[in-house]
Amino acid sequence: ALVLVTGASGFLAAHACQTLLEKEFKVRGTVRSKEKGEYLVNLYKNSNFSYTIVPDIRPPNAFDEAVKGVDAVLHMASPFQVNVVDPEDLVRPAVQGTKGVLESIQTFNCVTIIPSVKRVIITSSIASITVPSEPGHVFTETDWNTLSADIVAREGINAPGMEKYRLSKVSAERAAWEFVDGQKPTWDLVTVCPLMIYRTIIHECASVERLNTSIAQLRVAFTPEGAKRGEDAGRQAGNWADVRDVAEIHTQALLQQKAGGNRFIAGGGPFSWQMMYDSVQAFGHIDGLDVDQLPKGTPGSDRNTVYMVTSNEKAKRELGIKFHLMGECVRDTLLSLKALGFF
Ligand code: NDP
Numbered sequence: 001a002l003v004l005v006t007g008a009s010g011f012l013a014a015h016a017c018q019t020l021l022e023k024e025f026k027v028r029g030t031v032r033s034k035e036k037g038e039y040l041v042n043l044y045k046n047s048n049f050s051y052t053i054v055p056d057i058r059p060p061n062a063f064d065e066a067v068k069g070v071d072a073v074l075h076m077a078s079p080f081q082v083n084v085v086d087p088e089d090l091v092r093p094a095v096q097g098t099k100g101v102l103e104s105i106q107t108f109n110c111v112t113i114i115p116s117v118k119r120v121i122i123t124s125s126i127a128s129i130t131v132p133s134e135p136g137h138v139f140t141e142t143d144w145n146t147l148s149a150d151i152v153a154r155e156g157i158n159a160p161g162m163e164k165y166r167l168s169k170v171s172a173e174r175a176a177w178e179f180v181d182g183q184k185p186t187w188d189l190v191t192v193c194p195l196m197i198y199r200t201i202i203h204e205c206a207s208v209e210r211l212n213t214s215i216a217q218l219r220v221a222f223t224p225e226g227a228k229r230g231e232d233a234g235r236q237a238g239n240w241a242d243v244r245d246v247a248e249i250h251t252q253a254l255l256q257q258k259a260g261g262n263r264f265i266a267g268g269g270p271f272s273w274q275m276m277y278d279s280v281q282a283f284g285h286i287d288g289l290d291v292d293q294l295p296k297g298t299p300g301s302d303r304n305t306v307y308m309v310t311s312n313e314k315a316k317r318e319l320g321i322k323f324h325l326m327g328e329c330v331r332d333t334l335l336s337l338k339a340l341g342f343f
Helices: 011-022 034-044 088-108 148-158 161-183 213-221 230-234 243-255 273-281 313-319 326-339
Strands: 002-006 026-031 049-053 072-075 119-123 188-194 196-198 236-242 263-266 269-272
Touching: 002 011, 011 026, 011 034, 011 072, 011 243, 026 034, 034 049, 072 088, 072 243, 088 119, 088 161, 119 161, 119 243, 148 161, 161 188, 188 243, 196 213, 196 243, 196 326, 213 273, 213 326, 230 273, 236 243, 236 273, 236 326, 243 263, 243 313, 263 313, 269 273, 273 326
Parallel strands: 002 026, 002 072, 026 049, 072 119, 119 188, 188 263, 196 236
Antiparallel strands: 236 269
């Protein structure tokens, strides 16, 4: 089967393409330039990989050519940035890119009598799920972020960057489900909601400024200047995911018929930087890293932390996912940053 992966040059998408190729899918990636496409051709060295250029996901019809003849679509292209001023700079590409790819599928993948697309997977985010909650609430796929739209409507360009991003993701995911409700297409939809994703960087990343947002945050937390100390180290920093698990969830969501019509939270669970520091120190020795020189935070500072928890039970139960451990994920992220000279 031929799978279209949009935004193939991104951190997660480069791994998703690799996982699909390992499972012997044919993959067509969309990239913004020939250079990014050729980088991936050299990376995979697999004749089942090809690319097509979609310079911008915002204009209508952007995906008309890309969707022709594909059997499934993984829509991953979306800006993940938290330093924009105008919220529309995130919301517009997220929503229009999502609607645009679905419209192109409806129009151009259905030109044959039997449309070939069977399943569309939209990479959403935990940003589409969580809102501030009572301690003890465990977030599942039935929860929706109903807050970011209000915050951004009220505060406009002064809204926190993360809320602007969260709004872009929840708006895009809602648009996808509304599209399916309204159009009743022949294919079905799955949305995957990853937590903050880490591990090895395999996509082209020419400079530290170009690191994707999640990895960039981990890098800073492991530098002497950015390391968290005291209580800060023990506070919840977010919820984490291993990119191998997130790629596998997308792949299983393609392979398993029963996944259709579902959302899946993708990731390990909550973390504080203290947890991450401890998880690396627990190795004692790591070839290629001076473990003793890495930040140690304030051991014990997370002892009383009450975490905002997301459940990954549905992905385990319905897709058979076995999640990796935090220590390996953090170790491999650091090794990868080191290999690129960014750490
Ligand atoms: P990256 O920034 O590495 O990848 C984003 C991709 O989207 C890149 O290929 C980028 O192209 C492309 N893109 C962005 N805007 C446009 C546009 N206007 N036109 C064309 N292409 C565009 O991010 P990640 O790999 O981290 O994220 C991938 C997906 O996963 C996103 O949907 C993100 O929201 C989601 N996600 C990520 C999480 C994380 O922790 N990383 C957590 C939860 C969800 P280019 O490379 O040319 O810039």
